[in-house]
Amino acid sequence: MSRVGKNPVFLPNDTKITLDSTQITLQGRLGKISQKLNPLVKVINNSSELRFQPINQSSEAKALSGTMRALVANMVSGVTKGFERRLMLVGVGYRAQAQGDVLTLLLGFSHPITYRMPEGVKVETPSQTEIIIKGIDKQKVSQVAAEVRHYRPPEPYKGKGVRYADEIVILKETKKK
Structure with missing residues (x-):
């Protein structure tokens, strides 16, 4: 698994998340942003953090878990700080x-x-x-x-x-x- 993908993304208290099977939407004090989810990555939503896991053990799924984690971390940073x-x-x-x-x-x-x-x-x-x-x-x-x-x-x-x-x-x- 990707080393980046193993780290959770922590959500600030003022950030609202909407997660469905095809996309993730974050809303913060600066605005709202959406990202399409890859079907090879499973997103686990705890109350204050998001975790990303590959669906299978293929190298593509492992790499995409780290990519999705980095994209969502940038989204969280964007809606909170810009x-x-x-x-x-x-x-x-x-x-x-x-x-x-x-x-x-x-x-x-x-x-x-x-x-x-x-x-x-x-x-x-x-x-x-x-x-x-x-x-x-x-x-x-x-x-x-x-x-x-x-x-x-x-x-x-x-x-x-x-x-x-x-x-x-x-x-x-x-x-x-």
């Missing part, structure tokens, strides 16, 4: 502005880039060079951050572009004659 990714714009004239669910980026192209946030994801711009993407679904938040970063990834010579706040860009040395 997730956020911070992006920094590095470069002269690079700016970002959030208006509702639309992010407008000026990244040195001849035109501004507008990115509409998917449902369940919010964006803030505390300054013109900082972007904060928030939500309860870790996968959506990370995917949106990756898509925004993809418009102008950091280049290796000067480090200009869109980067994660905790990202370290290793700069190359220029050619010498």
Whole structure:
């Protein structure tokens, strides 16, 4: 069995869980999120914790028990604390502005880039060079951050572009004659 799958997921008191044969739904103070259950994994619901067990001893079922446990643990964390990714714009004239669910980026192209946030994801711009993407679904938040970063990834010579706040860009040395 997966080592991750052996650990229980502890549920906070303010989290409400709905479990049926095909999906699990969690509701917390930040919102509601659902995940489809795999038929190879059995979910055992105690009052304050969830345990995941494979239905049979196949390697696929064992691996999926750990995967389902990790996904549900991220769901619990999302509805209680939420997730956020911070992006920094590095470069002269690079700016970002959030208006509702639309992010407008000026990244040195001849035109501004507008990115509409998917449902369940919010964006803030505390300054013109900082972007904060928030939500309860870790996968959506990370995917949106990756898509925004993809418009102008950091280049290796000067480090200009869109980067994660905790990202370290290793700069190359220029050619010498």
